[in-house]
Amino acid sequence: MSEVRNDLARTTFAVLFIGGLIFASFWITRPFLAPLIWATMIVVATWPMMRRVQTRLWGRRGLAVLVMTMGLLLVFVVPLTLAIATIVDHADEIVAWGKELAGFQLPSPPEWIRGLPLIGERAVAVWETVAAQGAKELASQAEPYVGQATRWFLSEVGSFGLVFAQFLLTVVLSALLYADGEAWARWMLRFSTRLAPVRGETAVRLAGQAIRGVALGVVVTALAQSILGGIGLAMAGIPFAAVLTAVMFMLCIAQLGPVLVLVPAVAWLYWIDSTGWATFLLVWTLFVGTIDNVLRPFLIKQGADLPLLLIFAGVIGGLLSFGLVGIFVGPVLLAVAYTLIDAWVMDSALAAGEETRSE
Numbered sequence: 001m002s003e004v005r006n007d008l009a010r011t012t013f014a015v016l017f018i019g020g021l022i023f024a025s026f027w028i029t030r031p032f033l034a035p036l037i038w039a040t041m042i043v044v045a046t047w048p049m050m051r052r053v054q055t056r057l058w059g060r061r062g063l064a065v066l067v068m069t070m071g072l073l074l075v076f077v078v079p080l081t082l083a084i085a086t087i088v089d090h091a092d093e094i095v096a097w098g099k100e101l102a103g104f105q106l107p108s109p110p111e112w113i114r115g116l117p118l119i120g121e122r123a124v125a126v127w128e129t130v131a132a133q134g135a136k137e138l139a140s141q142a143e144p145y146v147g148q149a150t151r152w153f154l155s156e157v158g159s160f161g162l163v164f165a166q167f168l169l170t171v172v173l174s175a176l177l178y179a180d181g182e183a184w185a186r187w188m189l190r191f192s193t194r195l196a197p198v199r200g201e202t203a204v205r206l207a208g209q210a211i212r213g214v215a216l217g218v219v220v221t222a223l224a225q226s227i228l229g230g231i232g233l234a235m236a237g238i239p240f241a242a243v244l245t246a247v248m249f250m251l252c253i254a255q256l257g258p259v260l261v262l263v264p265a266v267a268w269l270y271w272i273d274s275t276g277w278a279t280f281l282l283v284w285t286l287f288v289g290t291i292d293n294v295l296r297p298f299l300i301k302q303g304a305d306l307p308l309l310l311i312f313a314g315v316i317g318g319l320l321s322f323g324l325v326g327i328f329v330g331p332v333l334l335a336v337a338y339t340l341i342d343a344w345v346m347d348s349a350l351a352a353g354e355e356t357r358s359e
Contacts, residue, residue, distance in 0.1 A: 032169070032173075034166065035166050035169040035170040035173055036173055037328075037329065038170045039170050039171075039173035039174040039176075039177055040177065041211055041215075041328040041329075042072065042170070042174050043174050043177040043178055043181060044208050044211045044212065045211050045212050045214075045215035045216075045219075045328075046068065046215075047181060048212075049068075050064055050065075050068050050178055050181075051064075053067050053068060061178075061179065062179075064178070065175055065178045065179050068174075068175075068178055069171060069174065069175045069178070072170075072171045072174055073171055188204050189201050189204055192204045196340070198343075199339070199340055199343050202339060202343070203336045203339050203340060206335050206336065206339045207332045207335055207336050209335075210311070210314075210331045210332050210334075210335035210336075211328055211331075211332055213299075213300045213301070213302070213311060213331070214300070214311060214314075214315060214327065214328055214331045214332075215328070216299040216300065216302055217296045217297070217299040217300035217311070218253065218255075218296070218315060218327055219253070220295075220299055221252065221291075221292050221295050221296045221299060222249055222252030222253045223249065223252075224291070224295060225248065225252050225257070225258045225288055225289075225291065225292060226245050226246075226248040226249035226252055226258060227245070228284075228287075228288045228291075229244075229245065229248045229258040229261065229262055229284075229285075229288045230242070230244070230245030230248065232262070232280075232281055232284040232285070232288065233245065233261075233262070233265060233281075235277075235280075236265070236269060236274075236277040236278075236280065236281045237274075237277065238265045238268070238269075238281075244261050244265070247261055248261045248262075252292075253327065255315060255316060255319060255327075257289055257292070258285075258288055258289060259285060259289045262281065262284075262285040262288065262289065263285060265281060266278055266281050266282045266285060269281060307338075310331070310334050310335065310338055311331050311334075311335075313330075313334065314330035314331030314332070314333065314334040314335070315327050315330060315331055316330075317330050317334075318330015318331065318333075
């Protein structure tokens, strides 16, 4: 009996020690978890590209890693630099617009607004109310919200250095994973096999497919929509087209779509009586805002043979639960869970079928 008690005590202390060690390790590496997750997602999604680059560079892994790292730096740094440069170049115009806004007075509503079915009269009434209040009255009403927005903006600017450092750390970790990716893949396969000898390897491979499918479906679709939207803005003569294109890309990544930028641009063109360009941009907005319904499912299916609803729920749910990195984490978790549950159900069905045949 005493030997059993000693074994129980030893087991309890061993579990507590291992749990404490895991918690302490997690606490120490916590600042690096987000960059590590991002680096893993980037490397898994772009691994076939890296292998093709390595083939073209005479099989030299070091040169391929250097090229991929420089590409990641360009992806992270160039859009931010262009956006800042555009704002700096137009700083005088922004200040001038701000001064003009203080004394801005709405003109009489156009006749075409009154002729709109169902909402025409109500829109005219709202227009005349806003015109009667004037810009100063509206500014006083919006002052509390402006203060909140200003504080939020200052807090975000204050953490810009930290975000930039995380970007650089993500690039460095990505380079390390590129350099020895096969060894990490083998370790993950061995780890998954230890957890689930039968289905572990399949789950890991499907997780990689889910990452590539989301990268193709979400990122490439966002890139296509933002580029097309930016082309439309530039052709219509919208100011700050480069900055708005970067904003559209972030909105598309967040699954909000480019219409949040394009529709106000259309309204502004109608406002300044540029009816021709406004109509063109309206048609262009309908095209750009709807191509994701065709392009995203097609690209996701190219990367992962998973139910589209599962991937879409993982993208949206992951975004709401984990932030931007959840766009990749959510589908991966759902894909692994779906694979294991489906395998368990199919094994049960096969076992039941064999029992029926034996009877």
